[in-house]
Ligand SMILES: Nc1ncnc2c1ncn2[C@@H]1O[C@H](COP(=O)(O)OP(=O)(O)OP(=O)(O)O)[C@@H](O)[C@H]1O
């Protein structure tokens with residue numbers, strides 16, 4: 316109809332923007348690469364930290380890729396996909412978020428060069444997918460098998476993950492703690508082990524120094540002992556875990572009791588006291604000398620229990636009750652009537668301590684606890700936050716290796732080895748796919764290059780020497796960022812989980828190919844954002860939608 320009358324048919328609301336074909340691709344690639352540029356300087360032990368200031372004024376100091384991107388106010392849809400890369404990486408393996416984003420950016424950069432040479436994006440996508448399979452295979456081939464519960468390598472892996480963080484000075488001590496924590500909660504399943512990181516509680520309290528950070532074989536409760544007359548320290552504690560309140564239940568509706576004589580009042584009160592005393596009697600009879608109650612504890616019960624020398628914590632969180640069960644081996648009891656000695660948990664020591672400005676109760680020295688805690692200390696709040704993120708990374712990499720006990724050396728060595736393997740593999744492929752596979756390999760080299768650049772090394776010399784040494788069969792040759800030389804990374808004990816390296820490739824390839832497949836962007840009229848100037852934002856930042864939007 317419209318063709319006959321010449322009247323255009325409008326299917327998009329007024330103000331909508333559309334960019335297609337090369338324009339759409341160029342914009343998306345530029346936005347994604349800008350994101351990668353923004354995190355590049357944070358990679359590796361010589362990487363810099365970023366200070367992120369939110370509109371509320373909150374300040375975060377971090378070098379963690381995921382956190383940097385989380386805190387940036389990103390608007391562009393393709394740029395947001397890069398944020399997803401970091402999130403996926405974090406959720407799957409917990410480390411390598413910066414690497415995966417940088418790799419995705421570089422894969423797109425190389426793809427753009429190929430598109431400019433006339434290679435169709437779909438050919439690139441197919442080539443990249445083959446190259447990624449080969450890369451994963453190469454990693455499997457070079458990976459080193461370790462013992463799942465072998466402390467030596469687990470500690471090295473944990474220390475490597477923290478080498479690039481603000482806490483690097485304390486990495487040995489923190490690595491020991493992280494390994495201790497993960498091994499405590501590891502469960503044997505079939506031939507292997509699984510680790511649920513929810514069984515490790517990480518608490519942080521300002522004060523003291525990082526070296527005072529401790530692993531607690533049990534739990535720390537952000538609670539104080541309820542009554543001043545109770546002991547603050549109980550050794551060889553037998554702990555009753557109670558879900559119900561130690562109070563007399565108030566009725567749900569108002570009731571009136573008519574009392575006519577003073578004796579009636581007295582007997583009423585006596586009865587109430589009798590019921591409360593019976594509760595105390597039950598607890599004492601079970602042999603418990605510590606009570607952790609999820610609900611409230613009546614003043615009179617507190618008083619009687621204090622007289623019996625029982626330490627009581629009230630209003631504990633439900634999640635903490637579960638963890639206490641796992642840590643102490645106790646069973647949470649719903650009805651006090653049913654409390655028996657066999658329900659009690661055990662801890663070598665329960666003690667209230669003053670930590671910073673607060674009082675906390677430590678339930679520690681548990682026997683074979685299946686739930687443990689790490690208490691991080693440090694002088695500054697922002698430092699503590701970053702330390703918590705770094706400990707999280709360390710716990711994740713140790714878990715990764717306990718679950719899949721294979722590792723690779725780092726420092727860009729595995730990426731160089733992939734690049735070498737892909738150069739050979741590309742030769743075997745016909746036509747343009749060969750170009751895509753070769754480009755994928757070259758993109759991998761961005762990891763050692765960035766590590767070197769951040770350490771102030773000359774990129775060209777670095778790359779040439781690394782390539783030459785890998786061709787000679789030195790598969791673990793990587794960048795020694797401290798000495799400024801190329802070295803066998805095993806000598807430096809820089810080890811990472813195979814799972815992390817594999818995931819960086821998977822996440823980066825997925826994002827890059829997803830972005831490459833888009834050739835039409837239709838944005839609703841509501842989206843208004845300042846354009847990116849040609850070449851990205853100054854300083855690598857991102858300002859919003861590109862001009863075509
Ligand atoms: N001593 C070292 N020498 C050389 N390279 C190292 C050393 N320690 C760590 N690396 C390398 O640093 C890289 C990791 O850096 P970083 O931890 O900053 O980024 P990421 O792990 O990719 O992301 P994030 O930790 O932010 O999630 C890895 O390639 C690792 O092999």
Ligand SMILES: [Mg+2]
Nearest residue numbers: 410411476479
């Ligand atoms: Mg890391």
